[in-house]
Amino acid sequence: MDGHDNIQLIDPNLARVNVTYGGQNGELIDPVAFDASEADVRAWVTEALRTGGIPGIPASPNADITGYVVERFAPTEARAWAAIFCRPKAEFGAAR
Amino acid sequence: MLRCTILGAGALGSHLILLLRNEPLELTVIDFDHVDSKNVLSQFHPRGMVGKLKTNAIQQTMQFLYGTKLTTRPVRLNDGNCDVLFNDAGLVIDCLDNAPSRLLVQTGVRLRRIPCLHGALAADGAYGRACWDEKFVVDEGAAGAPTCEDGRHLPFIALVSAYLARSVQEFAATGRKVGFEVSPFGAVAT
Numbered sequence: 001m002d003g004h005d006n007i008q009l010i011d012p013n014l015a016r017v018n019v020t021y022g023g024q025n026g027e028l029i030d031p032v033a034f035d036a037s038e039a040d041v042r043a044w045v046t047e048a049l050r051t052g053g054i055p056g057i058p059a060s061p062n063a064d065i066t067g068y069v070v071e072r073f074a075p076t077e078a079r080a081w082a083a084i085f086c087r088p089k090a091e092f093g094a095a096r
Numbered sequence: 097m098l099r100c101t102i103l104g105a106g107a108l109g110s111h112l113i114l115l116l117r118n119e120p121l122e123l124t125v126i127d128f129d130h131v132d133s134k135n136v137l138s139q140f141h142p143r144g145m146v147g148k149l150k151t152n153a154i155q156q157t158m159q160f161l162y163g164t165k166l167t168t169r170p171v172r173l174n175d176g177n178c179d180v181l182f183n184d185a186g187l188v189i190d191c192l193d194n195a196p197s198r199l200l201v202q203t204g205v206r207l208r209r210i211p212c213l214h215g216a217l218a219a220d221g222a223y224g225r226a227c228w229d230e231k232f233v234v235d236e237g238a239a240g241a242p243t244c245e246d247g248r249h250l251p252f253i254a255l256v257s258a259y260l261a262r263s264v265q266e267f268a269a270t271g272r273k274v275g276f277e278v279s280p281f282g283a284v285a286t
Contacts, residue, residue, distance in 0.1 A: 018277070018284060020222060020223050020279040023220075023221075023222055023280055024279075024280075024281070025279035025280070025281045025282065056281070067237075069233075069235060071233070073231065073286045076274075076285070076286065077272065077274075078272075078274045078285035078286075079284065079285045079286065083284060083286070085277050085284075087218070087223050087277065087279075088218035088219065088222045088223045089218060089219075089235035089236075089237065090216035090217055090218040090223050090224065090225050090235050091193070091194065091195055091198075091216065091218075091219075091234075091235045091236065091237075092107075092193050092194075092216065092217045092218070092219065
């Protein structure tokens with residue numbers, strides 16, 4: 001989750017897409033529109049996962065992100081760029 | 097001194113308490129459950145505490161190891177006791193393990209305008225979050241094994257707990273609400 005040295009060059013209407021899949025994490029190479037539809041984001045991420053298009057995540061020809069969450073975060077003081085996260089559901093915290 | 101109410105003394109909650117021990121906070125811990133033997137693998141509860149209430153276990157452990165004093169409430173959160181349990185909290189930290197309880201917390205803190213930080217883990221140690229309530233949407237229907245079913249994910253649990261503690265530390269010191277999305281390979285502030 002690094003490599004944001006050129007983040008100031010990103011259009012404020014665009015967002016970086018951070019993906020966690022199969023225990024690995026990476027970002028789509030190109031930013032996408034912050035208000036892109038969820039279906040579009042899912043399609044781009046799936047395609048990238050299947051073809052090895054996300055640095056840090058090995059290609060997985062059968063990648064399937066059904067059940068994953070697509071979540072958007074506007075820029076903040078702590079993070080100067082908009083972000084879209086594609087991640088597994090996080091329901092647990094203290095399993096009994 | 098900021099009064100923090102921590103809901104859940106399991107994987108995230110118990111480690112969070114450990115990591116907040118040096119902060120100028122008044123900690124109250126709420127959990128109705130008991131320590132069982134498998135908990136020892138992934139939670140900050142010593143083997144000698146098996147069978148005890150988690151609240152009593154963490155209270156005694158922190159007192160013994162560090163002289164840290166905790167207030168404890170060994171009860172299950174429900175619609176009827178939110179008023180009492182959240183009454184004097186300046187910050188609520190949700191370290192629970194299921195969607196219905198999280199929804200109850202979310203409703204309770206929003207009604208009372210209490211700042212709330214949610215800690216959460218995905219199944220199989222795949223993801224973790226320290227997310228402020230303003231941005232938090234409760235995930236439901238997660239598939240897979242809970243991350244704290246065995247000891248394999250202890251380092252990741254500790255990592256997410258550390259980000260939770262860092263969020264609390266920043267809020268207590270400056271009032272800033274910084275959250276973190278945590279993968280096994282790092283985190284992004286949110």
